[in-house]
Amino acid sequence: MGTVVSLTVASGTAAQTAVDELQSAVDVVGEIFTQLDLTFSLYREGSEASRLVRGELTLAYASELMQELYAAASEWRVDTEGAFTAERPDGALDLSGIVKAHAMREAALSLGALGLQNWCLNAGGDVLVSGSPGPADTGFEDPNPWQAGIVDPFDRQKLISTYRLGASAEGGMTALATSGSAERGEHIWTVGSGRSDFLQVSVAAQDIVTADVLATAIVAGGTQTLDRSVEKWGVEVLAVGRTGTLLATPGFRNAP
DSSP states (O other), rough: OOOOOOEEEOOSHHHHHHHHHHHHHHHHHHHHHHHHHHOOOOTTTSSSHHHHHHSOOOOOGGGGHHHHHHHHHHHHHHHHSSSSSSOTSSSSSSSSHHHHHHHHHHHHHEEEEEEEEEEEEEEEEEEEEOSSSSOOOSOOOOOOOOOOHHHHHEEEEEEEEEEESSSTTOOOOOOEEEEEEEOOOOOOOSSSSSSSSSSEEEEEEEEHHHHHHHHHHHHHHHHHHHHHHHHHOOOOOEEETTOOOEEOOOOHTTTO
């Protein structure tokens, strides 16, 4: 998917068991991302997604997963009033705006099936967590939450904010996604003409798909989509304007 995926696992078990658990977790997460990349990457000529773009395959005859993610993206397009879309300006299908979040969601299910409860998954700056960064056997009733950093789009060596993630954190947000043009250039199709109001948008939500989709939608739709997203989905948002101005919902204003 053209990005780096990292996994942090907190464990209070014996050293060798912890190593074995970590290797199993890395293997299962790596396999999920690899298989989805083989299907959905537009950088692979032989992928199903590339065949769809070239017209060698129609959606009606595509894989079940391709159809499912297209249907999910279409629902988000309606819900965001067109701010999020799976169609590029030239009409080609591009599900890259949702497939990474889907991969992270699937990875979370697999990590749970392995019995891992305390972990942090980072895929290209999008973060999904479970439990806390402390060992599972600490005995604390209220463990510390994970803390994610948000990079300054004007200086990639600095952070402009942090946000606490996890069931024990205020608001119970477990996912944080960031979208914008600061790192990858202008790759998001805005609603209407002209450039987006925002250089970068970060969204904290209770699931990674919602966070990822709305971060992209707000970049594309501007302040109206931001207001609508906060009201409809109850997410927390930190948006960086092109001149450096910040718009922050209470969760980010109160962040450490």
